[in-house]
Amino acid sequence: MLVQHEKFEVATNGKGTYEITNAVQDKIDKSDVRNGIVTIFVQHTSCSLTAMENAAPGARRDVERFFEKLVPEDADYEHDDEGPDDMPSHIRMLRNDYHQQKRISSQAIILL
Template identity: 40%
Template sequence: MPHQIHSLAITTHGPSLTEFTREADMWVAAQKITTGLLTLFCQHTSASLLIQENAAPEVQDDLIAAFDRFAPEGSHYCHDSEGPDDMPAHIKAALTQSHLSIPVVGGRLALGIWQGIYLFEHRRLRHQRTVILHLSGD
């Protein structure tokens, strides 16, 4: 069974959901694997991965606001070596996922019609994030 690996760099600009469905799907299609599994892995502890609705941008705004209410910035955390958004970012990442698995059917990602793949940035500053894509199949 063939395996392919790709590293995807994603630049973020503060708390946001950055969709990269198209990039992942195009890479999968170029590998000529018709049936398999794509695993995505975020190499960071203050950002995470989500499959979420990609039709209404308000969903993204509401998710960011909800996570900010759940893990607000403040001086009440012990870990703050990188600033007041440091520990809240780790909490938000712990509540989401560092990896995703998506079936590949007919050489394409088997996502639902309104589903998109997102990097969820939990820090305030601009970051360069890395997501590893691992595809296996026939």
């Protein structure tokens, strides 16, 4: 069984949604893996991963607004060691996950 480990960093401008599909696909393209499984993992406790069909800017903004309503930043949180958005970020992360596995077929990610 072939196992490869690669990593990349995502530059952000703070809170928001970030498209990483191309970065993951680029790592697959440069690998020897044609068919298999890719595990995507984020190493931070206040961010998460999700798969969305067609991550159009409007769809991403709708998701961001949904999470703002679901977990408002102005609620009375006890934990605010890293700022007022710290605890809401931790709670939002609980809705998704910090890792995902996707199939690879002919070196292409199968998102669904």
